[in-house]
Amino acid sequence: MLRRLIEALSLYLDTAFVAVTYGEGVPPTHARALYALRGQQAVHDLRYRLEETPCAQVYRGETVTIPCDIAELYPNEAAYEGYIGIPLRDTEEQTIGHLAIFSNDPIVETELATAIARIFAQRAEAELRRLAFEVERQEMIAELSDLNARLQRGFNRLRHENAQKTSLMGVIAHDLRGPLAAIIAQAELGQQHGVMEVPDLARIAVGFDKILNGAERMSDLILATLERVRAEGDALVLSYRTVDPSRLIDIAVAANCDDARRKNVALSFTTPEDSSIQVEADDTYLISAVDNLIRNAIKYTRPGGSVDVTMAVADGELSIVVTDTGQGLTQNDLQLVFGRFQTLSAIPTGGETATGLGLANVRQIMQAHNGAATAHSAGRDKGSRFCLNLPLRQPETPKPA
Missing domain, CATH: 3.30.450.40 (GAF domain)
Known part of the structure; x- marks a missing residue:
């Protein structure tokens, strides 16, 4: 030209x-x-x-x-x-x-x-x-490509870590089942030998030894697990940066599209009119929190239902809301929903597994951001709504999770 x-x-x-x-x-x-x-x-x-x-x-x-x-x-x-x-x-x-x-x-x-x-x-x-x-x-x-690549790496890493935790719970349950079964069996044998006219004290002593060995194995395994939980329960170390939450939600929604499609659940993200919304956050952990809520919503929503993600800003706070048409939450569920290893009344609709850790992790991430995670439901079979709220600007010293 x-x-x-x-x-x-x-x-x-x-x-x-x-x-x-x-x-x-x-x-x-x-x-x-x-x-x-x-x-x-x-x-x-x-x-x-x-x-x-x-x-x-x-x-x-x-x-x-x-x-x-x-x-x-x-x-x-x-x-x-x-x-x-x-x-x-x-x-x-x-x-x-x-x-x-x-x-x-x-x-x-x-x-x-x-x-x-x-x-x-x-x-x-x-x-x-x-x-x-x-x-x-x-x-x-180029900058956005690098950002997306970094976010995807961090997101995949957290997903892998969560999968490892789920796998660990399965291993622990399997390892506990063996010694517990042996303890029950030896206790039953001890009962039988103890009621005989001439109790077989030698057999009973051997049985007690096996019970003690099994109990010690279980105790060691439980202590090791508790130490790991304590280590993972320490305050998260966040790397704050100015991020566009819409992009983070896009990544989390895209990661769950296939699961939603397989279950015939409509998954959507309503993009806000204001495209300039930014927040100070650890983008990797924030994606993980949103991903957990979306996965949970899909898990407990029956085929033909829907999951909708929205975002808004009010009173200096960012709100990310995940709403589903699933099984809803009882009043008792609402009291327990963010606790570790909590079992709620809803049952996964596609045979998925539940460890009771996902929502506890969401709460920990939001607390580390000086924000909050809340759950709302009108009751059984009336759907649920989970909200993530965090300030647009972080204070200099974040509160520990």
Whole structure:
């Protein structure tokens, strides 16, 4: 476009040399030609120092017209006779480049020539702004791509950790089942030998030894589990950054689309009209909290039902709400819903497993953000609504979870 613009300009003015340049440095010390033409021949890779040229004055924001004898003011330009320089500005009215026109002959109709140069400069200015916008857009795309990749890695890591916890609970249950069954069996045998006319004390002693060994195994396993739970129950260490919660919700919704589709549950996210909402949060943990609520909603909603996610800002707080048409919560459920290892009245509708840890993790994440997680339901089979509330701006010292 710049090439066509400069070639067209040459039809109206004497352009021994003409260029559209972009300034380098703050303030600009050099000019680099985006496109230049000398004697109808394109000049490539042109870069020059602004000092001791009329272009330096243009980069200070002035339109400069020198009708003739340019060499008297700028000896380095002795090859030319006249000069017109028009500043090119960005959207904030800062000079970012210029249109430079050097002529072989004196400029006779100065005002007309300058007016023509301004017309072409306006189009060149628009092109510079477009190029700057394109660079900014590409940088933003790269930044968002990096952000999405980082969020997906963190989200996948947390999901993997939660899956490991679920697996650990299964292993613990399996490991406890063995010694517990042995204890019950030996206790029953001990009862039988104890009621005999001549009690078999040797067999009873062996049985007691096996009971003690099994109990010790169970005790060791329970202690190890409690130590791990205590370690994981410490306050979360959050990495705060300014994030767009809509993007985080999009990621969590996308991660659950397949499960919702398999169960014939309609899953939707209603995007707020205000697209500028931002919050200070640990994006990885916040995604995990939203993901937990969506997965739970799908898990306890029957086929043909729906799960809707909404977001709003009021009174300096961000609210993320997950509403479902599922089995609802009883008054007793509402008292227990965020406790660890709690079993509620609702039953997964697709054969899914439940550990009682997901909602407890959600509460811990929100407390670490100085926020809150709440649950609401009108009762059995009347659906449920879970809300995540957190301040838009975090205090300097977050409260421990």
